[in-house]
Amino acid sequence: MIELEGLTKRYGDKVAVDSLSFSVRPGLITGFLGPNGAGKSTTMRMILGLDHPTAGDVRIDGRHYDRLKDPLKYIGALLDAKAVHGGRSAYNHLLCLAQSNGIPNQRVAEVLDTVGLTAVARKKAKGFSLGMGQRLGIAGALLGDPRILMFDEPVNGLDPEGIHWIRNLMKSLAAQGRTVFVSSHLMSEMALTADHLVVIGQGRLLADTSMADFIHRNSRSYVQIRTPQRERMLDLLHDAGVTVVEAGTGALEVDGGKAEQLGELAARNQIVLHELSPQQASLEEAFMQLTAESVEYHAHTDSPQPEPAQPHPWGDDWQKER
């Protein structure tokens, strides 16, 4: 169980994490979702006591991280795969972690086997591929056989086989009754793995809901209609008691409508249709809508929107902090 209470982190006048309050429960995979720069990693670093919160509180099983005497047995974390001295072998890297927490040395061989790195255990970490580095990081997280596991973007840069492996690993960990907290910026990835969803944007909590609820609320199906006789079609639909949404592109969207019925309705009234297509809003779209205002780095596609001047994206400040 991880509990956050009004957790806030400011870098200068830039707010990276803005009074976040939520809890991560055991037995579930909780997805921590947000666009790049939303404050996911900063939040995770504060959970681990690496960064000091400006305000608020975060507790692991009711205790502050720095009060944990053998933290690796409470919480295992994969923050970034780069947090390894490249000159040290995988075995020695894990050995020094095990020793600092009084974990029996034979655990090192066990976790190396779990993540499939036994063959390269004596090889230097700097020769590892991205996927191997990720596996080494996960081995470190599993070392203390902890009740809570936290993974920051674990599937980044992995091949499909690796992604599949991590998904199954997380599911089996949660099934054992452990708390699994995993961040991602990909809704599609979360939809496949997470049971619960915490969405943040620009450091603020946007949603804290079960995955099923989120899917139920956000996967709307509708029929998109394009016609040169737009006004007549609108009147007809209105008379038929059908609610219509006028999309910005000039198309009409009928929520929950059947394409067959709408087509027949148009045919009976001799309306020319240019398009009549059933649509399904994806979770990705729902996520993008949810975080639309909070996305920090917009790509400019068409008409440039007036953007608030941001001479210093917070990433810059963060770099300076180090």
Next chain:
Amino acid sequence: MSTPQPPMPQAAPPAWQAAPGTPHPTYTSPIPVVRTHLGHAIASEWTKIRSVRSTMWTLGVFLLLVVGIGLTAGALVAGSASASDMGDDTALSLGFFGLLLGSMCIITLGVLTTASEYGTGMIRTTATACPSRLRVLLAKSIVFFSVAFVVTLAAAAFVGVAQVGMIDQARTPTAGEWMKGVVGVSFYIAMLGLLSLLIGSIVRHSAGAITIMIAAVLAPLVIALFMFAQSMEKLRTALFEYSIPNQLSVFYSNSLGESGPSGWDPVWIIVGVTAMAFAGAWALLEQRDV
């Protein structure tokens, strides 16, 4: 006639639906819980320092410099010295040259012990595994100091014995001179390395910290060399006498000046400076984000 709708098979409720309200059986690990202490951190730091190649390199070069230069100096003096050549000095004082150059290696290793963790990102893993910043800093200091002291002591003792054996023209060192010229100087060099380790922790950048330390060793002496003005005489003398090379030579009782540190003074000076650096490094570790 309408066929009756077949009853929709009710999907089994996924695990999460049972979640609200029902307490989950939390996972219990078979690994025994241990109350960790400084000893665990020391074991961890020992694994770290012995498992990287930079340790072997810096200490290897150190041994090469100290033993190589020491034996060369001994051979040179032994081959050409008359009884008066060494004056009142013992043969031990010839160990100075190798140790002065070798100290650069100890400085480098000290800096790398802390700063390389920042360079590689390992520090985040370290701080996650051991949340007590003081314990990590203490463990690093103890492990590094022990390694540096033992290696320097072995090298200095070997070179000392060899030099005294080679040069029979010089005065035989007393027990006190052995103590200062071998144990004292090794302690000083190891402390200098520990100071470098702390500077590495403060600066968090390998190249920067090494530059600072090498400048601290060499700059005062070099600057003093070029102070010709009369009005700067006092400063010049102080820079000479308290420069690290001169403090090193105090262990062999051949200082550049008469008024500066003497006897065991350099030890107290370096212990004081290192203690202050430790306090500073600790305070910064507690205050800064990793």
